[in-house]
Amino acid sequence: MARPVSSARDSGQPDGGGCCGGAGVRGGGPAGCGAPGNAAPRSGDRDAPAVRARTAxxxxxxxxxxxxxxxxxxxxxxxxxxxxxxxxxxxxxxxxxxxxxxxxxxxxxxxxxxxxxxxxxxxxxxxxxxxxxxxxxxxxxxxxxxxxxxxxxxxxxxxxxxxxxxxxxxxxxxxxxxxxxxxxxxxxxxxxxxxxxxxxxxxxxxxxxxxxRVMSDLLWHLDGVMLRGVGRDRLAAVDLDIRxxxxxxxxxxxxxxxxxxxxxxxxxxxxxxxxxxxxxxxxxxxxxxxxxxxxxxxxxxxxxxxxxxxxxxxxxxxxxxxxxxxxxxxxxxxxxxxxxxxxxxxxxxxxxxxxxxxxxxxxxxxxxxxxxxxxxxQAHLARTGxxxxxxxHDPSLVLGFADRAVCLEDGRIVRDGDVDELYWRPDCERTMWLLGEGNWIDDDAADTWLDGGDGAPRGCRRPEQVRIEPRAESPIVVRAARFSGRITQADLYHEQRDRTRTFYHRPSADGLSTGMRVVLRLVILLLSAAAPMASLAGCGAAADAGPEPRRLDYWRIPPEGASIPAPRSVAIGPADEVVVLDNAGRLLIYDATGAHQHTWWMPDNSAGNPEGACWLRDGRIAVADTHYHQVVFFDDTGRVATTLGGPGEGEPGTFGFPVSIVEDDDGNLFVAEYGGGDRVQKFDREGRFLLAFGGVGTGPGHFQRAGGMVWREGRLFVADTTNHRVQIFDGKGDYLGMLGDDAIRFRFPYDVDVDSDGRAYVIEWGAGRLAILDADGALLGRFGSAGAGRGQFRTPWGVAVDRQGRVRVADTENRRVVSMVF
CATH class of the missing domain: 3.40.50 (Rossmann fold)
Structure with missing residues (x-):
């Protein structure tokens, strides 16, 4: 059941002593040098020795x-x-x-x-x-x-x-x-x-x-630095530029x-x-x-x-x-x-x-x-630049906040560079662990543990890239599985080779149990392309420079436990409220000014988090509960009213991985999904299946990883993420064309919205930017670049435009919502 919640000394002696004692921190001048001191004794005088030690x-x-x-x-x-x-x-x-x-x-x-x-x-x-x-x-x-x-x-x-x-x-x-x-x-x-x-x-x-120096972004330059220590050098042969x-x-x-x-x-x-x-x-x-x-x-x-x-x-x-x-x-x-x-x-x-x-x-x-x-x-950095x-030593604090990381081991720099690059492509197993759990795959590991190991890539495979699935005839048996929220640690035993190993992976909806026979597969994620795509986007960004926002604000994501979750989707309410889905399984309700009003929870998020929401005309909020293969409907108090769909193999009314949902002018619902049967299904307001269109492919009307959608003036815009395009359909699912011309190529468009004047806003996940097109599909320009600074985005997932023309972006890896007025 969802949980609706509303948000809410010293002894008077100056520091130092003797002729060259330190300047008095409280009171007079340097001690012992004749300068007067006028510090009044405090109630903390009984702690004077400890305080003097701190003062030193x-x-x-x-x-x-x-x-x-x-x-x-x-x-x-x-x-x-x-x-x-x-x-x-x-x-x-x-x-x-x-x-x-x-x-x-x-x-x-x-x-x-x-x-x-x-x-x-x-x-x-x-x-x-x-x-x-x-x-x-x-x-x-x-x-x-x-x-x-x-x-x-x-x-x-x-x-x-x-x-x-x-x-x-x-x-x-x-x-x-x-x-x-x-x-x-x-x-x-x-x-x-x-x-x-x-x-x-x-x-x-x-x-x-x-x-x-003033014009450069270089802050420090270290050249051949060594700092002695006891037993070994504290720093040795350090060459480093910090920007x-x-x-x-x-x-x-x-x-x-x-x-x-x-x-x-x-x-x-x-x-x-x-x-x-x-x-x-x-x-x-x-x-x-x-x-x-x-x-x-x-x-x-x-x-x-x-x-x-x-x-x-x-x-x-x-x-x-x-x-x-x-x-x-x-x-x-x-x-x-x-x-x-x-x-x-x-x-x-x-x-x-x-x-x-x-x-x-x-x-x-x-x-x-x-x-x-x-x-x-984070808010201070965004506000001040x-x-x-x-x-x-906490990997989550590196991944959550840093643009670059400097990895130290025994006083030496073993790697420095872009955080995404270091996370996905560390050069050795030791460096891999500095940025979190991972699975190092060498030739022996691939041959022993992986399904189809001969062709499997080597090196670091993060939990997001490993899938452990049941298979009755497999020689690999689960000895233990420990779920820790976002990942599962699985201890596996290979019966034929009498070997054990621990793997880290993202939990599946079914979960693992002791004695289960399983296989391991590596999956290729969109995330692994983030760094190169951002780099490619940067090469041509200047040519697409567009309008700067007249106003740029950042909204905080409330903490959940020890972390600040990342927003994944934004949707607009009837009074321009904003509902934000995050990767803690929460629905965050903000008013139009960015004030956090309520927090609601998904029924469960141990298998994964939702990716899309729609605020319906009847006041309910529909959420594409991606990893549970359903749509969940919340009433206006934050309680689950009903659900739609369930897991299936392409049957009407079932879902693979639903990612977005929109409502047309008649109250019908369109649900986009990916995962083997990339398609869009249409339901009436009572949840009855009406039709489906799409399919996996690169041709017109087909999808590779369908994403966000918007319904405007009888047309359905669908972000076709891995095909790098936005397609347009009518209410019957007939293909009408693409947004923009052939010269416009989006970099992994994750979401799209259209304002009341017909301008389209496409958030480009792979480039960290927002593309703006006029009502005729002509590119007006692009705003933003990949990064964590002001006016930058890191793997943004969602975009929505309210009735006043205010653009809201789920700046996912920067863990913030960006509000802009152009």
């Missing part, structure tokens, strides 16, 4: 300003541990920036403080004590993100300069910034020391101009994921090789959320966000999105680990940098909260 690894956020190619390099960068690596230090490089260039003290004064705080700093106060004292007078004693990380080493030197005689009247020139190692200046004797200091000047790397978009760094524990992120953030320097950061433009470059969260122990959750929020940021909204309302006024030591993890991510999103660095985000968060958090990150690099 406080993460600092970086502020923008130095421009592209700026370098953060040196021994002091390790002590400026931080939540963000800022634009003032826009490149971590072992070599390349001119070591003779002095620290630009004037620039440090331009790093913004918290909202409402004075913006004075080193360049404006004019004296070292003034800098420290200015920090003590900030609201709450706060050092903002940029100052804390980038200026901590500078403030140490300023403090020591005051103690060692620079005096209150000494101007903050580079040669006045003293440390026990001497002045940081321009002289040849200190150039070597400057290499170990903080550089805020742009890195003038050979061969790449600053302008080129704009979403990149996942994936690997087992100890693979080197955190070490790589530390280098990107500038927290560590390579022992060999070069790390160059190439990020330009205005505002903050990078914000880093390290694995230990890097929170400021003296700030509440709200103050964390306010400290980094640009003007106009919606702090309260972020607090609500991350479910931090209960701890908004609490300090980190009064939060759970999961709350601290969510706060670290919330702070990074609020800072609105151009690049987010996340080290295992939400690792300590429960499944439901983690799913909501990931959705918030920011890039993200994150580490994970």
């Amino acid at each position: 690894r406080i993460a600092a956020a970086g502020a923008g300003g130095a421009g592209p190619g700026g370098a953060l390099d040196g021994a002091d960068s390790g002590r400026g541990a931080g939540a963000a690596a800022g634009g003032a230090a826009a490149s971590s490089s072992a070599a390349g920036a001119d070591p003779s260039r002095p620290v630009d003290a004037g620039r440090t004064g331009d790093v913004p403080g918290p909202r409402g705080a004075p913006r004075s700093g080193a360049g404006r106060s004019g004296t070292a004590p003034a800098v420290a004292d200015e920090a003590s007078r900030r609201p709450g004693g706060l050092l903002p993100a940029g100052l804390l990380g980038v200026l901590r080493p500078v403030l140490r030197r300023i403090a020591c300069a005051a103690r060692h005689g620079a005096g209150p009247a000494a101007a903050l020139q580079p040669d006045a910034l003293r440390s026990p190692r001497g002045a940081v200046g321009d002289g040849p004797r200190v150039r070597g020391r400057a290499r170990r200091g903080v550089r805020l000047r742009p890195d003038r790397s050979e061969g790449i101009s600053s302008a080129d 704009a978009g979403v990149t996942a760094v994936v690997g087992c524990s100890g693979a080197g994921k955190t070490s790589l992120l530390n280098l990107l953030a500038g927290y560590e320097r390579p022992d060999r090789g070069r790390v160059e950061r190439i990020i330009g433009g205005e505002g903050m470059d990078v914000f880093w959320a390290p694995c230990d969260d890097g929170l400021w122990p003296h700030l509440t959750a709200r103050q964390h966000l306010e400290a980094v929020a640009p003007r106009g940021a919606r702090v309260d909204e972020t607090i609500e999105t991350m479910s931090l309302g209960d701890v908004a006024e609490a300090l980190p030591d009064r939060m759970s680990q999961g709350q601290r993890s969510r706060l670290a991510v919330a702070r990074a999103l609020t800072a609105a940098p151009r690049v987010l660095l996340f080290d295992e985000p939400f690792a300590h968060v429960d499944a439901a909260q983690a799913a909501a958090g990931w959705h918030a990150v 920011a890039s993200m690099v994150y580490t994970t």
Whole structure:
């Protein structure tokens, strides 16, 4: 039965100690240097030792300003541990920036403080004590993100300069910034020391101009990087380019994921090789959320966000999105680990940098909260166009969010590239497992286990590509079958060869039982063509460039358990409501503005999920329950009213795999199906069979994988997916022609809709784009490309147009619904 549901410290002592202690995080200037400290004791003083330990690894956020190619390099960068690596230090490089260039003290004064705080700093106060004292007078004693990380080493030197005689009247020139190692200046004797200091000047790397960096999508370039460890190198011979978009760094524990992120953030320097950061433009470059969260122990959750929020940021909204309302006024030591993890991510999103660095985000968060958090990150990226690099060992988090993946093993990159390519075509079994369950088929496995093994393809076969079916005379016997939701793990025994092996496959409707005799077959899926088709589409996309939407919005898919499901279909209701089918077996009802109203469930989805829906004129919603070979009708309360059809071998009124359903002007229903008998059947409003047309083939009126349909003005448009076309029929099933002319070739059209003016919208699954044609079938243009950014789609399955001309697209692999107005 469907389930209708409506949706809904420290001790006061500043950080550090001694002459060169760290700048006070709360209160006065550097400890031990004579600068005043005014931090009031808090109720958390009894936890002071633990808090001081956390304070020692406080993460600092970086502020923008130095421009592209700026370098953060040196021994002091390790002590400026931080939540963000800022634009003032826009490149971590072992070599390349001119070591003779002095620290630009004037620039440090331009790093913004918290909202409402004075913006004075080193360049404006004019004296070292003034800098420290200015920090003590900030609201709450706060050092903002940029100052804390980038200026901590500078403030140490300023403090020591005051103690060692620079005096209150000494101007903050580079040669006045003293440390026990001497002045940081321009002289040849200190150039070597400057290499170990903080550089805020742009890195003038050979061969790449600053302008080129700004225009490039290259974010980081690593060349021959090595990072030493205990027993073995943490990173070895790493050559890598990281580009704009979403990149996942994936690997087992100890693979080197955190070490790589530390280098990107500038927290560590390579022992060999070069790390160059190439990020330009205005505002903050990078914000880093390290694995230990890097929170400021003296700030509440709200103050964390306010400290980094640009003007106009919606702090309260972020607090609500991350479910931090209960701890908004609490300090980190009064939060759970999961709350601290969510706060670290919330702070990074609020800072609105151009690049987010996340080290295992939400690792300590429960499944439901983690799913909501990931959705918030995804929505932020789509809204702002920011890039993200994150580490994970969870394949679902790679497949669900990343454009590219970097696979690490024992400190070495074993593979990097497009996620779809790595998922479907890994080059070895170890790489296969980094992106999820799979079956590695070599010659021996093919000969032993596969039906028709001689001609079977070798290499990785994912669960979607393996089918295990009953066969009475087979020598292969099921010893155990464990169902885990989307896949089944089957332990098989080959009687003739006395061998066992585990295979992973998608469950069938019949299921497997112990003792059942079975055969294994490999199936060729449309999914396996996604990467090359997207690539082909990109080659000619410019020629088909069409109108840009006047408005582009993204709707969230509510989490289900530990994951954010993927939408598969969209349909429009009588008041322009939208029903979305997802791969969790749910019907999601949204109003016309995108507000989620209700969630209903299919009776069962263990064998597979539905692919098409139609909101009927009588108020019912008809759903093509694909893998259960039927149509399910829901009433307006979300309860199953009745069903139509059942499994069959082509008999009238039975279905193979029904994928879409539409209603004509008289209330008759058309149901499209695939799976051996590709056809369309027509039923009257009472569910009585009327006629069928189609069949498997490439000629006119035949289908290969019939898809979405729409009925408009006496004509039925059917997406003929694998034949790369949309065919048109009348109400009797007579073939009328094709949508568009011979020059228009769609790339795996999955769905089609037609608006009130006769314009047709075809969603191209294989190209990640939307084709728009006028009422005469002439191509007006195409919008979108394959990807996860704004204005991009990844394997979109459905499209629908409401009465106001708003186009809704099920952007399947991006796990969102896209709403557009052209």
